[in-house]
Amino acid sequence: MNTEISLSPHEIPRQxxxxxxxxxxxxxxxxxxxxxxxxxxxxxxxxxQSLIEQEISTKRWxxxxxxILEVLSLWRPTPxxxxxxxxxxxxxxxxxxxxxxxxxxxxSHKPNTAVAQAYYNHKEQVKCLTTETGAGQWGSAxxxxxxxxxxxxxxxxxxxxxxxxxLRKTLMKIWGAHCLASPSDTTEFxxxxxxxxxxSPGSLGIAISEALEKAMEDKSGETKYSLGSVxxxxxxxxxxxxxxxxxxxxxxxxxxxxxxxxxxxxxxxFAGLSFPYLLDKIHGEQIEIIPVEPTSCPxxxxxxxxxxxxxxxxxxPLLAMHSLGHQFIPAPIHAGGLRYxxxxxxxxxxxxxxxxxxxxxxxxxxxxxxxxxxxxxxxVVAPETSHALAAVIEQAEKAKKLGKPRVILFNxxxxxxLDLNAYEDxxxxxxxDHRLSPEKLNKSLExxxxxxxxxxxxxxx
Amino acid sequence: MNTEISLSPHEIPRQxxxxxxxxxxxxxxxxxxxxxxxxxxxxxxxxxQSLIEQEISTKRWxxxxxxILEVLSLWRPTPxxxxxxxxxxxxxxxxxxxxxxxxxxxxSHKPNTAVAQAYYNHKEQVKCLTTETGAGQWGSAxxxxxxxxxxxxxxxxxxxxxxxxxLRKTLMKIWGAHCLASPSDTTEFxxxxxxxxxxSPGSLGIAISEALEKAMEDKSGETKYSLGSVxxxxxxxxxxxxxxxxxxxxxxxxxxxxxxxxxxxxxxxFAGLSFPYLLDKIHGEQIEIIPVEPTSCPxxxxxxxxxxxxxxxxxxPLLAMHSLGHQFIPAPIHAGGLRYxxxxxxxxxxxxxxxxxxxxxxxxxxxxxxxxxxxxxxxVVAPETSHALAAVIEQAEKAKKLGKPRVILFNxxxxxxLDLNAYEDxxxxxxxDHRLSPEKLNKSLExxxxxxxxxxxxxxx
Numbered sequence: 001m002n003t004e005i006s007l008s009p010h011e012i013p014r015q016x017x018x019x020x021x022x023x024x025x026x027x028x029x030x031x032x033x034x035x036x037x038x039x040x041x042x043x044x045x046x047x048x049q050s051l052i053e054q055e056i057s058t059k060r061w062x063x064x065x066x067x068i069l070e071v072l073s074l075w076r077p078t079p080x081x082x083x084x085x086x087x088x089x090x091x092x093x094x095x096x097x098x099x100x101x102x103x104x105x106x107x108s109h110k111p112n113t114a115v116a117q118a119y120y121n122h123k124e125q126v127k128c129l130t131t132e133t134g135a136g137q138w139g140s141a142x143x144x145x146x147x148x149x150x151x152x153x154x155x156x157x158x159x160x161x162x163x164x165x166x167l168r169k170t171l172m173k174i175w176g177a178h179c180l181a182s183p184s185d186t187t188e189f190x191x192x193x194x195x196x197x198x199x200s201p202g203s204l205g206i207a208i209s210e211a212l213e214k215a216m217e218d219k220s221g222e223t224k225y226s227l228g229s230v231x232x233x234x235x236x237x238x239x240x241x242x243x244x245x246x247x248x249x250x251x252x253x254x255x256x257x258x259x260x261x262x263x264x265x266x267x268x269x270f271a272g273l274s275f276p277y278l279l280d281k282i283h284g285e286q287i288e289i290i291p292v293e294p295t296s297c298p299x300x301x302x303x304x305x306x307x308x309x310x311x312x313x314x315x316x317p318l319l320a321m322h323s324l325g326h327q328f329i330p331a332p333i334h335a336g337g338l339r340y341x342x343x344x345x346x347x348x349x350x351x352x353x354x355x356x357x358x359x360x361x362x363x364x365x366x367x368x369x370x371x372x373x374x375x376x377x378x379x380v381v382a383p384e385t386s387h388a389l390a391a392v393i394e395q396a397e398k399a400k401k402l403g404k405p406r407v408i409l410f411n412x413x414x415x416x417x418l419d420l421n422a423y424e425d426x427x428x429x430x431x432x433d434h435r436l437s438p439e440k441l442n443k444s445l446e447x448x449x450x451x452x453x454x455x456x457x458x459x460x461x
Numbered sequence: 462m463n464t465e466i467s468l469s470p471h472e473i474p475r476q477x478x479x480x481x482x483x484x485x486x487x488x489x490x491x492x493x494x495x496x497x498x499x500x501x502x503x504x505x506x507x508x509x510q511s512l513i514e515q516e517i518s519t520k521r522w523x524x525x526x527x528x529i530l531e532v533l534s535l536w537r538p539t540p541x542x543x544x545x546x547x548x549x550x551x552x553x554x555x556x557x558x559x560x561x562x563x564x565x566x567x568x569s570h571k572p573n574t575a576v577a578q579a580y581y582n583h584k585e586q587v588k589c590l591t592t593e594t595g596a597g598q599w600g601s602a603x604x605x606x607x608x609x610x611x612x613x614x615x616x617x618x619x620x621x622x623x624x625x626x627x628l629r630k631t632l633m634k635i636w637g638a639h640c641l642a643s644p645s646d647t648t649e650f651x652x653x654x655x656x657x658x659x660x661s662p663g664s665l666g667i668a669i670s671e672a673l674e675k676a677m678e679d680k681s682g683e684t685k686y687s688l689g690s691v692x693x694x695x696x697x698x699x700x701x702x703x704x705x706x707x708x709x710x711x712x713x714x715x716x717x718x719x720x721x722x723x724x725x726x727x728x729x730x731f732a733g734l735s736f737p738y739l740l741d742k743i744h745g746e747q748i749e750i751i752p753v754e755p756t757s758c759p760x761x762x763x764x765x766x767x768x769x770x771x772x773x774x775x776x777x778p779l780l781a782m783h784s785l786g787h788q789f790i791p792a793p794i795h796a797g798g799l800r801y802x803x804x805x806x807x808x809x810x811x812x813x814x815x816x817x818x819x820x821x822x823x824x825x826x827x828x829x830x831x832x833x834x835x836x837x838x839x840x841v842v843a844p845e846t847s848h849a850l851a852a853v854i855e856q857a858e859k860a861k862k863l864g865k866p867r868v869i870l871f872n873x874x875x876x877x878x879l880d881l882n883a884y885e886d887x888x889x890x891x892x893x894d895h896r897l898s899p900e901k902l903n904k905s906l907e908x909x910x911x912x913x914x915x916x917x918x919x920x921x922x
Contacts, residue, residue, distance in 0.1 A: 004534070006467035073465070074546075074839045085535075103564065105839030107878065147836050167628075170881040173888050174835050374635050375608050378535045378566030417568065417878035420631040427634050 005248040007077035012069055015061040017239040019275045019346055020232055022060065022282050025353040026455035028320030028345075031307060035452045038317045046215050046225040048124035051117065054233040062236065064116075071115045071148050075104045076240065080248035085376035087396070094399035095254070096392060098412045099245045099273060100379075106171065108382065108414030109269045110141030110228055113237035117226045118145035127222040128152035130214045132182065132207030134265065135161050135336030135384070136168025137414055138228030143177030153177035156184060156210045159202030161336040167418045182207040189213055189313045203329045204266075204340045205312030212315045229266025230310055230319070230344045238272025245409060246276055254407055257287060259395050261410040263387040264291040264300065264358075265337045267344030269413035274356075275346075277409075281355055290395075291347065291358045292387045294366075296434035297330040299323065299343045300351055300358035302441060307451045310342055320454035321348040324436075325444035331434035333363055334422030335383035337414075341444075352456060361390040362433035367426040369393050370416070382414035383422050466709040468538035473530055476522040478700040480736045480807055481693055483521060483743050486814040487916035489781030489806070492768060496913045499778045507676050507686040509585035512578065515694040523697065525577075532576045532609050536565045537701065541709035546837040548857070555860035556715070557853060559873045560706045560734055561840075567632065569843065569875030570730045571602030571689055574698035578687045579606035588683040589613035591675045593643065593668030595726065596622050596797030596845070597629025598875055599689030604638030614638035617645060617671045620663035622797040628879045643668040650674055650774045664790045665727075665801045666773030673776045690727025691771055691780070691805045699733025706870060707737055715868055718748060720856050722871040724848040725752040725761065725819075726798040728805030730874035735817075736807075738870075742816055752808060752819045753852045755827075757895035758791040760784065760804045761812055761819035763902060768912045771803055781915035782809040785897075786905035792895035794824055795883030796844035798875075802905075813917060822851040823894035828887040830854050831877070843875035844883050 030038040043052050054062060064072075083096040101109035121129060129151055133139030139155035146153035155177055162169065162181040172179045180186060182202045183193040187210040193200055200206070208227070215225035227234065249257065260277045262270030270291045281287045293300055299322050308323035310316035321343045324330075328341040350356050363383075370386035372393070373379065381389065388410045399406040416423065425431050491499040504513045515523060525533075544557040562570035582590060590612055594600030600616035607614035616638055623630065623642040633640045643663050644651040648671040654661055661667070669688070676686035688695065710718065721738045723731030731752045742748045754761055760783050769784035771777035782804045785791075789802040811817050824844075831847035833854070834840065842850060849871045860867045877884065886892050 004470055006469070008467070009465055105835075105841070144839055148839075167878075167881040170885040170888070171841065174832055174841055174881075174884055176836070371635060374566075375637075378605060380566070380632065380635055415878075417628075417876075418881075420628040420635075420879075423635055424631040427631070 004079050004081045005251050006079055007244060007247060009073045009077070011247060012072055012076050013064065013240050013243040015063055016236045017243060017276055017279065018057055018060055018062055018236045019278060021058045022279055023346065023349050023353065024282065025349050028454035030317035030319055031452060032317060033314060046212060048120050048126060048224060050120045050124065051233055054236060055231060065119065068116050068119050072112070072240070077244045078103050080245055083377050086373060089372065089376050090393065090396045090400065092396040092400040093403060093405040094396040095405065095407050096396060097249065097407070097409045099241055100412045101241060101269065102379065102412055102415035106137065106140040106144050107417065108137040108141065109238060109241060109272055109411070110138045111144055112240055112272065113228065113234045113268065114141040114145035115148065116237045118142070118149040118151055121224055122149035122151055126151065126224045128154065129224060129226045130154045130211040131226045131228065132156045132204060132211045134158050134204050134339055136165050136418070137337055139177070139179060140168050140171040142226055142228065143172040143175040146177060147175040154214060155179040156182035156207040158182055158204060158207050158336060158339070159200060160332045164334060164421065165418055182210050184210060187213040201329065201332050203312060205326055208311035209313035209315050212311065229268040230342065232346055234268050235271040235275060235344055235346050238268050239275055241272035241411060242274060242276035245273060256407060257409050258406040259288045259290065259408045261290045261292060261388050261391050261395070261408065263338060263384050263413060264293050264343065264347065265340045265384065267347035269411050271344060271347055273411040278350060278355060289356050290391055291356055292391045293358065293360050294333055294335060294338050294387060295360045295362045296333050296436060297324065297339055298360045298436055299341065301360045302436065304445065305348055305352055305454060305456060306448055307454055308342060308448055318451060319345050321345045322351065324441060325447050327447055328444040333434060334419060335363070335387065337384040338387065359391055361387055362435065363431060364433050366390045367423070367431065379412065380416040380423070381412060382416045383419050385413045465540050465542045466712050467540055468705060468708060470534045470538070472708060473533055473537050474525065474701050474704040476524055477697045478704060478737055478740065479518055479521055479523055479697045480739060482519045483740055484807065484810050484814065485743065486810055489915035491778035491780055492913060493778060494775060507673060509581050509587060509685060511581045511585065512694055515697060516692060526580065529577055529580050533573070538705045539564050541706055544838050547834060550833065550837050551854065551857045551861065553857040553861040554864060554866040555857040556866065556868050557857060558710065558868070558870045560702055561873045562702060562730065563840065563873055563876035567598065567601040567605050568878065569598040569602065570699060570702060570733055570872070571599045572605055573701055573733065574689065574695045574729065575602040575606035576609065577698045579603070579610040579612055582685055583610040583612055587612065587685045589615065590685055590687045591615045591672040592687045592689065593617045593665055593672045595619050595665050595800055596880070597626050598798055600638070600640060601629050601632040602689065603687055604633040604636040607638060608636040615675065616640040617643035617668040619643055619665060619668050619797060620661060621793045625795060625882060626879055643671050645671060648674040662790065662793050664773060666787055669772035670774035670776050673772065690729040691803065693807055695729050696732035696736060696805055696807050699729050700736055702733035702872060703735060703737035706734060717868060718870045719867040720749045720751065720869045722751045722753060722849050722852050722856070722869065724799060724845050724874060725754050725804065725808065726801045726845065728752070728808035730872050732805060732808055734872040739811060739816060750817050751852055752817055753848045754819065754821050755794055755796060755799050755848060756821045756823045757794050757897060758785065758800055759821045759897055760802065762821045763897065765906065766809055766813055766915060766917060767909055768915055769803060769909055779912060780806050782806045783812065785902060786908050788908055789905040794895060795880060796824070796848065798845040799848065820852055822848055823896065824892060825894050827851045828884070828892065840873065841877040841884070842873060843877045844880050846874045
């Protein structure tokens with residue numbers, strides 16, 4: 001029965017972990033489109049000063065302000081649970097734990113950084129935040145955070161998800177945000193795309209461009225931009241997940257975790273859980289850390305480590321990261337949060353340093369894992385999270401084969417209550433696996449041929 | 462920051478509270494359609510023996526089997542939270558607490574009894590359970606419980622909700638259940654209704670009749686029926702809510718609760734939270750206990766205490782309860798779980814004994830309260846739960862007027878993630894208030910004119 005460890009509100013971590021100073025390997029700084037290192041001051045048009053400082057900070061620990069802790073305490077600390085029933089079904093000697101980030105108001109890990117970003121913007125007199133969203137997890141999280149700090153919020157939602165997941169729009173509306181399908185006709189970039197591809201399913205890259213354009217358009221400085229993943233500061237804000245998990249596992253008497261697993265789109269839920277463990281690994285502990293992505297958008301497993309834009313229009317700085325090319329448009333899978341061409345530079349750097357073991361899974365195997373988990377533990381997870389589950393089950397089966405009682409920890413990054421139409425499609429046999437063809441990938445990567453190359457420890461081709 | 466008290470899994474109550482033996486007033490037993498007291502053996506066609514024993518038990522405390530505790534521990538104990546932000550917005554001296562039953566896998570309090578019912582049926586070799594569901598909360602809860610005990614599950618879902626809330630069907634499907642719109646063509650009663658009213662929005666009463674007919678049709682005894690509310694045993698299974706809340710408030714140092722609030726459809730989430738407090742009230746404590754219903758289905762505030770059928774077809778025994786008449790079809794409000802003509806006999810008896818203070822609220826006020834709560838505490842509640850919130854806010858404002866620091870406790874019976882289309886309609890100004898006309902009520906009550914009359918302590922007209 002000892003399957004869940006809750007912490008008290010006073011046990012929410014008081015500091016974020018910034019992995020940047022500890023990460024080995026060449027630090028490839030962001031570059032301007034001309035290939036020269038970015039002056040952080042250039043970011044002031046879109047971010048408040050305090051967040052820019054966090055983005056480039058070399059401090060390992062950064063204090064969490066009390067006002068942020070108070071909002072986080074609406075749902076944090078989140079439960080850590082042991083998946084006893086799944087273990088039984090799999091007949092595995094592995095002990096499987098998960099951190100349940102689905103208990104937040106919008107239903108995912110996203111508000112961990114949304115609340116921090118809304119707070120710092122509010123403190124610096126910003127009145128409105130623009131952002132993009134894939135499946136709507138991030139958009140609804142920022143809408144919630146903006147409601148808490150009385151900011152306006154404008155969300156560009158990837159067109160395909162806007163129509164596949166109409167309910168997340170309503171959620172944003174309840175919290176007072178305004179949500180538009182992207183590409184939209186409210187930006188120059190959106191209009192250009194719509195002229196070229198009237199039926200464009202959209203992509204995170206396009207939506208980012210639109211949100212950036214909208215923020216930069218307001219010369220008063222009262223409109224800024226907010227990003228739900230990729231950035232260093234976002235990885236840091238999410239570190240509360242792993243820091244809590246460590247406390248909880250210690251209370252359960254689990255001295256050592258063998259395998260840490262999370263799904264990756266931009267990298268934030270994965271980093272949130274795994275970076276506190278990555279710190280231990282950097283300092284000598286043996287831990288396997290697995291970021292899991294869809295085979296239809298295999299950024300870490302098939303995309304090169306390169307300099308590329310974070311958005312489709314090329315409005316962001318060039319970031320050193322794994323990328324499928326900034327104009328890559330992934331297959332319209334329901335796991336909208338994983339449909340991103342790039343990857344957080346910190347996650348990419350850790351892959352380069354040989355510290356992570358990325359895997360890609362086809363979606364049918366992921367849904368199968370999710371339905372198995374729903375039978376076992378009750379929780380219906382988000383399509384994104386199902387990718388982590390597929391890897392967990394594979395690891396648990398491996399532990400069985402080897403007869404090793406390994407401890408597996410994964411991040412249950414969100415629930416699937418607003419993604420049930422994806423399950424309906426799966427159960428009705430309407431989904432198929434998507435595998436990215438080498439031709440499509442090569443074509444997409446052509447756009448990067450003249451970009452600067454980052455320094456590498458190893459060659460990823 | 463001390464806004465949440467979690468209990469450990471070993472603090473889940475080990476016994477259910479059965480309020481029946483302590484409730485004052487005449488015990489009006491169920492009657493057959495001929496007006497003679499029902500022989501409990503007659504229930505064996507639809508219920509397993511152990512549940513029949515619980516239904517008529519005169520023991521105050523009944524042990525919860527270990528197998529049930531193990532499934533409950535997937536989400537119980539549920540959090541008790543203080544709504545600090547709502548208090549601030551209302552500027553009230555009241556301290557507002559809520560028990561968060563939305564954290565269960567199907568998202569409501571319903572699995573508390575679903576798991577118990579599935580367990581006892583499984584133990585007595587039943588292979589399939591039939592049931593009805595309104596908004597789908599109960600159907601998905603029973604689907605989940607049946608998955609845990611490997612039972613088949615067939616759900617008749619009220620037609621209007623079947624179409625308004627398609628995602629709950631998917632949820633049932635994920636857990637392996639079969640869900641049909643009611644009235645359906647799979648039962649004689651359903652076919653009769655469809656012939657008379659091809660466009661019938663359905664009602665809980667009709668769906669109950671269909672599920673009962675289906676269970677009784679199977680002469681092997683391997684198919685039984687399961688009911689998510691109304692019955693004595695259901696009120697008892699839900700008592701874990703209030704028993705946990707008492708422990709949690711004691712840990713917080715709250716010695717005394719002044720007001721307990723829950724929404725009522727059949728009565729089970731309300732009874733679950735309030736009956737442990739009702740026991741104290743019966744034994745002398747001063748507590749105000751408020752069941753809240755919609756003005757469109759005002760069973761407690763306008764329906765007489767009478768003998769009536771629990772279903773529309775008259776297949777159940779006659780129950781002594783508040784009722785709007787078993788053929789009453791409420792306005793198609795989104796709060797499907799509150800669209801029931803009758804009320805749990807135990808709740809009705811407590812109203813008769815003057816122990817409860819029922820209130821009815823129109824739906825627009827309820828949604829307004831729900832949006833206010835979503836801004837304050839983040840959680841988007843089910844439309845049913847919004848009725849409790851409307852009453853909570855009214856009580857908190859009263860406390861402000863009187864300058865009294867009252868302690869208010871309510872049941873957050875479910876989340877609204879699968880009811881966001883209701884919020885969309887509300888936010889778009891598409892919802893109106895429904896008030897039951899005296900003419901419609903009187904016409905509906907005519908059907909009861911020749912039924913036996915229950916013994917009363919007070920006269921409810």
